[in-house]
Amino acid sequence: MLNRRNLFKMAAVGGAAAVLPWERLSASASASPAAAAAAAPTVPFAHAMTVPRVLAPVSRTASSDLYEIRMKEAQVEIVKGLRSTVRTYGGTFPGPTIRASRGREVVLRQINELSVNTAVHLHGGEVRSEHDGLPMDVIAPGGERTYRYPNEQRGASLWYHDHAHHLEGENVFMGLQGMYLLSDTAERELPLPSGDYDIPLVIREGRVEADGSLVYTRPSDCSHMLVNGKERPYFAVAARKYRLRIYNACINRYFRLRFADGAAFTQIATDGGLLEEPVERTELLMMGGERAEIVVDFSRYGVGGSVVLENTAALSGERPEVMRFDVNREAADNSSVPARLSTIPPLPTPTVERSFELRTFPDMTINGKLYDPARVDVTAKLGATEVWTVRNMEAPIAAGQPDFHLWHSFHTHLTSFRVLERNGKPATTRDAGLKDTVTLAPDETVKLAMTWGPYTGQYLFHCHQLGHSGAGQMGRIDVVA
Template sequence: MPTRRTVMKAGGAVLLPAAAYGTSALAAAWPNERGARPVRAEVPEPFSVRMPLPATLKPVARSSTTDYYVMTARKANAQILRGATTEIYGYDGQFPGPTIRARAGRRVVLAQTNQLDMDTAVHLHGGHTPPASDGFPLDVIAPGKTRIYEYPNRQQATTLWYHDHAHHMEAEHVYRGLHGFYLIEDPAEAELGLPSGEFDVPIMLRDARFADDGSLHFVAEDFQNRTTILTNGRPQPYFPVAARRYRFRLLNGSNLRSFVLRLGAGEEMAQIGTDGGLLGAPATTREIRISPGERVEVVVDFTGREGSQVILADDHAGPVLRFDVGAPAYDASRVPAVLRPLPPLGEPDVVRQMSLGIDPQDFTFKINGKVFDPHRVDTTIRRGDTEVWEVTNGDTFTIPHNFHMHLVQFRVLSRNGRPPVPAEGGWKDTVPLQPGETVRLQATFTGPAGRYVYHCHLIDHSSHAMMATMEIVD
């Protein structure tokens, strides 16, 4: 049962050179002699493990219009901690799951098989998908069964991700590893000359709590005890880079934790994208704020830094990744002054109010005063309409939320009556809401008719019914 103690807060971590971090307080000496005490799983020394890159899934077949993939959700053992393996739920047994690289305008058909002993469902987060392929919470894959998902990819290049969305189970399933990147590419983005190929790196950040035997420990709303930060599935890894520009696609795959990320001693980064793709123009920033489900794309220039170590750290959790800068490498990439012009927004057809909050009487999570009922339609929307949604976090004490809308991307018009900061100036599908905050969002509902959900993407909250259904009608 959720309680008032569920809090997300950022502390003020001091950024120090890499050598100053020393040995993790969670790491301990290992007994080597015969008959010593039983070995316990522990977090490895900081920066002793290389950050892995998720494998790219290859199509099993191609036609003139479509790429065909197969994938299986199953249990597997992952090497995360020192001294033990950890059982995870993984797409193709991987943690994170394999990356799908799609092309705008080219369809993807995914045959997803469930080899777990519980129902699953797959949601392409940020995807413009038909309702039968969106992962509605009741559209589950039973154990031993296969479901076909069709993704038309009729949207611009962007960083999406796929994850479980089974009713009441999505929080635990995502926590145990059912998540992976889905990247859409298009010719217009390729012509910009941004870092590409091996210099275009997806990075998933998330937190976890481990038992002494190395198993993932899941208790809903257990934010304060999920103290191990995983970067592409490993705690505090290092990653070798050349002394040149890199594009990093950052995804917050946590259930509840937000990150405030800084590079080195607060060095500048060029933010180029957000949930729905490229910004109109690069935004220079010294910090990256990213709540669960959000994506942020940045270009970091390591030119002239050869031989150095540069740490990416969170204000509250401390270091999450170390970049080890090697020799210079040929670099023809650039960050143009104009990335992708954003079209002007038209006048809305409808304005709606949405309130997210916890009922103080029974501590249930609600949207507009209602818990989720998958058989009830909460909002009916005429296809093609443009709507403004005024979304408020009605919890004025300590509970943050964020808001994710399926089917469409939206633009942030204002936050607490003020224009959005540059980082929120592009297309979005997920926005954070601190207690008492209100954001105004505008979206045009041009997708297929049918039922979709919108919800808080602090996913432990949506698993406890902070979700609602919208129906797009002709």
């Protein structure tokens, strides 16, 4: 039987995750941990970071922008000098960025030229159930589907990624992820850094073999850290302020990001868009699915200076460096971070309370149940405001013990939420703003509040460690009139 003690024993000999469900369920040969041979060596800052291209619409109407993406395999350079075969949206890794504006609908035709089922979910998007990319609503190989995204919500850094039943971890790991940046008028009127100074950083783990193969395997074997698809790159910046949109797009990892010199930065946004007020911080703790936007002033390093972004939650034996910023030029800067960024409407009075327990053992479950698309776990009334208490049932981790699979996160489809409390205390700035994914260390409890809508239909809530959701740590919520 799998329990924590056994897990630690097996972790010590390197076999822990071999019995974890996400690997049992994996469908392709590339997922076999036995295939892991020798990882390509990590050489930080060997190549330049790139920024995913912005996708151009194939046509426009008075109210909509129409896009087309072909999901297909491609060869890309993740580790310098090696070619890796990946699954892509439109041939790039990560996929192209879609820039959307509030009030204009995006119509996205997705054509599946891969050999696996796919389902495209717009993470953070308020969309109708039939366009949500539900696990059973798959696009079979050779098939296609057109998704409609109304964009009737506030601006935010969203992303689109795979959600096919049992396959989401592997498909996202192999490359099926891309950014979706929704802006609105109020945001565009702020003097924040923009244009070339508004840069996304999609950060995720990887495992590239010495022959270049990207291998979906247990997290303890994923010692490569990728930013926008490149292993630990450098990025040339001007000596001025930048807006950095940081995505944790990991499958099974959390990270603690900081600048190596301990310098402070200003957080301006989270999953659901701009915070009400900026927050000064020195560290970001993020789990897969979460986004944080920060403003960093690189003028403090001067031309010729550089600073490393590091992950202090790197694996033992893994390098902490994630990427390096090299200041190589002067540039004018009339941007600023206003003291007031946005207004979040007051929370309506909650009328329903529910509680959820996330477990790792003996299976990845929510309230003791594995996901069953035919079973309705929660029925919520359209427009009702609810309070959800979510607990990670794992005991705290002793120092030095491995914690893979003991952390969980919690993600809701359709609507974002506010974090009211963490561990019985009022939420701090760490959990500020509108969230759609929240991190739960072992033994942590959060209290969330959300209003269900704006649509009725079938949706999901799940852990956003995609190895966990794929193994069943997911529930069905039906929103009814």
